[in-house]
Amino acid sequence: QRGRIMAAGGWSWFRALALGVSFLKCLLIPTYHSTDFEVHRNWLAITHNLPLSQWYYEATSEWTLDYPPFFAWFEYALSHIAKYFDPKMLVIENLNYTSPATIFFQRFSVIFTDVLFIYAVRDHGESFLYSFPDSSSDIHFQYNGFLSGLMLLSVARLCQRRYLEGALLFAVLLHFKHIYVYVAPAYGIYLLRSYCFTASNADGSVKWRSFSCLRITLLGLIVCLVSALSLGPFIVLGQLPQVISRLFPFKRGLCHAxxxxxxxxxxxxVDKALTVVGLKYNFLDPTKIPKASMTGGLVQEFQHTVLPSVTPLATLICTFISILPSVFCLWFKPQGPRGFLQCLVLCALSSFMFGWHVHEKAILLAILPLSLLSVQRAKDAGIYLILTTTGHFSLFPLLFTAPELPIKILLMLLFSVYSFSSLKSLYRREKPLLNWPETIYLIHLVPLGIFCEIVFPLTPWKLRFPFVPLLLTSVYCAVGIMYVWLKLYVSVLSERTSVRQKAE
Structure with a gap:
């Protein structure tokens, strides 16, 4: 892969692309900003003004601090730069404060920290992989590029057999954003299998392995030291339960707004459909239907009407069962870095499919590592194209104001055309990357988008049934993502079976 890239003109194309994406984000600075913009402004104010002991208790705003301590310290560091732009943004009581200087600072801080993501992508390219730069912008305000860069770097270090560095980076990442616990099983099993069990044969072949107490001790020290730096002060203050309650707010309900x-x-x-049918044909008593509506667009607890209501424990069990096959495959038939990446994607997808109160943006956690696999094998490239197209389309409702409509459509088209054309060129001697049902499914995203974004807002149903476009988008995209999850699992399991048969 490296030779192919270098033959195409060295890294000048990459620098140009990185600069182009960064300049594009600069052009988007004045555009719509989501509630996350106020979330991070509030966190800047909290960490800047209050002592450490009050960070996870302060509740003037509904957007309380609910990220791990490393991210809180990151906000603390940013706040000491922010005060030179507009000190009023650091006043806790200034809820929804959006001065031009505040907007510029927060947007630019995201763009600047995305440098880590750019470096991580280049690091992968120099090692053995060519990955697609992330197409997402920071209209929906988050520091996802910076965090994705940390993840990519940790993956690169493990694939380069620099295991301790990879473990350190991932441990740090977990204490920046706890959503990455989704992929922790893949990291844990791969480190145990590839680092803590050392080859014993004189010729270097791996028929059986011996366990290294020294290596697992080193890994344990890394995890404990990072955790001590992050959580130690709150343990001393007796506030660890409060921090944990903020990080895992189970009272927010099964689904996001x-x-x-x-x-x-x-x-x-399905529960909603059964409810409508039941009410129409008098199978259900209207007075016994829960008041909390799943289609109200609110973050809240609710009960299903017809189907059994789902508890956090049920989602935990479903998630655990869904990742087990991938973890077993990684342990018994690891297949090196490729097996690790496959397990990483499956852990991310399984957690996304069955987790409690999953946010829509969590799909990016699976898309990113799958992009690394997509340039290794045509089958993975086809799976990637379905997931990245469906996953990015599912994020459209997050940018719901009119001025962002052409922007998100053009960005989606740009990235899709680039992905499809480049992968088709890479595998031009292979059979088509997508079969006809997959192609038809993706094509139907176009009329769905037209209806949800253009037609429905013009109908009188908009006020009475405002959740319809969100429901249609979620359900249609869920079918595609579920299909990808199943297809990837079948691919991995069949691949492991084929390897075993050849070995026998």
């Missing part, structure tokens, strides 16, 4: 396109979206849609 806008349903993530996962299994629970399908489950809830």
């Amino acid at each position: 806008y349903w993530a396109p996962n299994f629970w979206a399908l489950y809830s849609a």
Whole structure:
């Protein structure tokens, strides 16, 4: 892969692309900003003004601090730069404060920290992989590029057999954003299998392995030291339960305000359909239907009407069962870095499909490592194209104001055309990357988008049934993502079976 890239003109294309994406983000600075913009402004104010002991208790705003301590310290560091732009943004009581200087600072801080993501992508290219730069912008305000860069770097270090560095980076990442616990099983099993069990044969072949107490001790020290730096002060203050309660707020309900396109979206849609049918044909008593509506667009607890209501424990069990096959495959038939990446994607997808209160943006956690696999094998490239197209389309409702409509459509088209054309060129001697049902499914995203974004807002149903476009988007995209999850699992399991048969 490296030779192919270098033959195409060295890294000048990459620098130009990185600069182009960064300049594009600069052009988007004045555009719509989501509630996350106020979330991070509030966190800047909290960490800047209050002592450490009050960070995870302060509740003037509904957007309380609910990220791990490393991210809180990151906000603390940013706040000491922010005060030179507009000190009023650091006043806790200034809720929804959006001066031009505040907007510029927060947007630019995201763009600047995305440098880590750019470096991580280049690091992968120099090692053995060519990955597609992330197409997402920072209109929906988050530091996802910076965090994705940390993840990519940790993956690169493990694939380069620099295991301790990879473990350190991932441990740090977990204490920046706890959503990455989704992929922790893949990291843990791969480190145990590839680093803690050392080859014993004189010729270097691996027929059986011996366990290294020294290596697992080193890994344990890294995890404990990073955790001590992050959580130690709060343990000393006796506030660890409070921190944990902020990080894992189970009272927010099964689904996010806008349903993530996962299994629970399908489950809830079926429950909603059964409820409508039951009311129409008098199978249900209207007075016994729960008042909390799943289609109210609110973050809250609710009960299903017809189907059994889902508890956090049920989602945990479903998630655990769904990742087990991938973890077993990684342990018994690891297949090196490729096996690790496959397990990483499956852990991310399984957690997305069955987790509690999953946010829509969590799909990016699976798309990114799958992009690394897409340039290794045509079958993975086809799976990637379905997931990245469906996953990015599912994020459209997050940018819901009119000025962002042409922007998100053009960005989606740009990235899709680039992905399809480049992968088709890479595998031009292979059979088509997508079969006809997959192609038809993706094509139907176009009329769905036209209806949800253009037609429905012009109808009188808009006020009475405002959740319809979100429901349609979630359910349709959930079908595609569920299909990808199943297809990837079948691919991995069949691949392991084929390897075993050849070995025998």
